[in-house]
Amino acid sequence: MNDFSELEAELKKLRPRPVASELAARIEQGLSEAAGRGIATAGVLPKRRSFRPNWIALGLGLAAAATFLLLARVNVDKPSSKSAGLALITPAPVAPVARVDDSFVPSALTQVVYDTKDEGLHFTQGADQPVRRLRSRKRETMHWNNPQTGASLSVSYPAEEVTLLPVSGQ
Amino acid sequence: MENVVTHEDWKVCFSELAPGLVLFARQFVRTSADAEDIVQDAFVRFWRKEHSIENRGLLYATVRSVALDLLRRDIRRARREAVASLDMEQTTEPQFDFDDGSQRELAVALDLLPVEQREVLVMKIWSELTFAEIGAALEISQNTAASRYRYALASLKKNFVAHE
Numbered sequence: 001m002n003d004f005s006e007l008e009a010e011l012k013k014l015r016p017r018p019v020a021s022e023l024a025a026r027i028e029q030g031l032s033e034a035a036g037r038g039i040a041t042a043g044v045l046p047k048r049r050s051f052r053p054n055w056i057a058l059g060l061g062l063a064a065a066a067t068f069l070l071l072a073r074v075n076v077d078k079p080s081s082k083s084a085g086l087a088l089i090t091p092a093p094v095a096p097v098a099r100v101d102d103s104f105v106p107s108a109l110t111q112v113v114y115d116t117k118d119e120g121l122h123f124t125q126g127a128d129q130p131v132r133r134l135r136s137r138k139r140e141t142m143h144w145n146n147p148q149t150g151a152s153l154s155v156s157y158p159a160e161e162v163t164l165l166p167v168s169g170q
Numbered sequence: 171m172e173n174v175v176t177h178e179d180w181k182v183c184f185s186e187l188a189p190g191l192v193l194f195a196r197q198f199v200r201t202s203a204d205a206e207d208i209v210q211d212a213f214v215r216f217w218r219k220e221h222s223i224e225n226r227g228l229l230y231a232t233v234r235s236v237a238l239d240l241l242r243r244d245i246r247r248a249r250r251e252a253v254a255s256l257d258m259e260q261t262t263e264p265q266f267d268f269d270d271g272s273q274r275e276l277a278v279a280l281d282l283l284p285v286e287q288r289e290v291l292v293m294k295i296w297s298e299l300t301f302a303e304i305g306a307a308l309e310i311s312q313n314t315a316a317s318r319y320r321y322a323l324a325s326l327k328k329n330f331v332a333h334e
Contacts, residue, residue, distance in 0.1 A: 004323040007330070011280075011295045014266045014273055016189040023192075023206045024184055030214035031180070 070104070071155070104144035104153055111159075113138040121167060131164040183223050184213065190297035191233055197289045198237035212236040226299055227306030234289075234307060279329040287322035294319055 115137040121130040141156040188209065195205035195212075212233040221228055268274045280288065286308075293299045293307065301319070305312040 004320075004327065007323055007327050008295065010273075010276055010330075011291075011326075013269070014277060014280075014296075016193040016296055017202070017267055019188045019192050019209075020202075020206055023188065023210060024181065026210050027184065027213050030210060031217060 070153070102146065102148045104146050104151075106142065107145045107152075108143040110141040110143075111138050112141075122164075124164070130167050132167055134163045134165060136161050136163065180217070187226075187229070187297070190292070191230070193296055194230060194289065194292050195233050195237055197285060197292060198234075198241065204240075208233060208237045208240060226297070227303035230293060230297070230299065230303070230307035231309070276326075276330055279326050282329055283322055283325055287318050287325065290315055290318040291322045291326075 113136050117135045119133040119135055122133050123130050137160050139156060140159045141154055143152065143154050145152040191209045192205045195208040196202065199205055216229050216232045266277050290304055293304045301312040301315045304315040
């Protein structure tokens with residue numbers, strides 16, 4: 001026995017106000033967007049679960065990896081001899097290696113000294129006489145080219161060099 | 171069993187459930203626009219999780235969860251809604267269409283109910299959920315849901331008669 005049946009009937013006569021017509025459209029759009037992102041939609045909309053590679057990201061990644069490998073190899077082959085001069089030095093290009101294959105070979109090294117500082121006399125450990133320490137800052141540019149394809153590559157970087165000059169007693 | 175429904179099924183389900191869902195969401199926010207935003211978010215979230223449309227308790231729980239998330243996300247908004255909710259319990263009319271003054275009085279009496287009783291009443295009367303479904307939606311036992319429903323009707327009857 002329900003004492004509230006009459007009240008329940010009265011309540012059911014109250015009609016909730018109709019929902020805005022655009023709400024259904026908004027939900028439909030939300031479901032479509034969810035389907036476009038490959039999110040499950042309870043079968044309301046077709047699921048798109050196919051694999052789609054991001055070609056731009058993939059290409060950039062491969063290019064970055066190739067550049068890294070190239071530079072890593074070039075650094076290994078970098079010539080160790082450096083000029084100790086303090087003036088603008090532009091040595092003659094290094095003769096390309098006779099070996100001709102499809103790879104980059106060093107072709108030139110340019111050193112531009114833009115600052116030199118005399119740091120005074122110093123006594124190095126175990127030395128009989130003092131030395132004058134000169135610190136020079138420069139920019140080195142290395143060039144490579146590919147004899148096979150004609151492609152060239154340049155890398156420029158700042159460098160610092162300390163030169164110890166023996167001081168004569170006179 | 172896979173829950174595959176057609177596009178038209180979705181529209182039919184929504185047209186049947188939307189008024190009750192919006193009315194339920196309206197218990198947490200002041201404006202119908204906010205309630206509709208909650209229902210939109212909840213309905214999309216519900217379908218994306220591939221729940222069965224038969225699980226109405228879970229659907230209402232999703233609406234409730236979205237509404238509470240909304241309130242938690244913005245503290246300032248929550249404070250505003252709390253103030254609005256208090257204000258609404260005393261002065262704001264519910265979202266009903268009235269045929270006569272008696273129905274308006276009944277709606278006013280409905281607004282005087284505590285929120286926990288009113289949300290049970292809304293789900294029971296206008297969405298015809300079972301007490302088990304209501305309990306699932308509110309994370310309470312069905313006995314508690316039934317108890318709140320009876321308290322709500324008793325209070326409503328008392329207040330409604332008093333207004334008559």
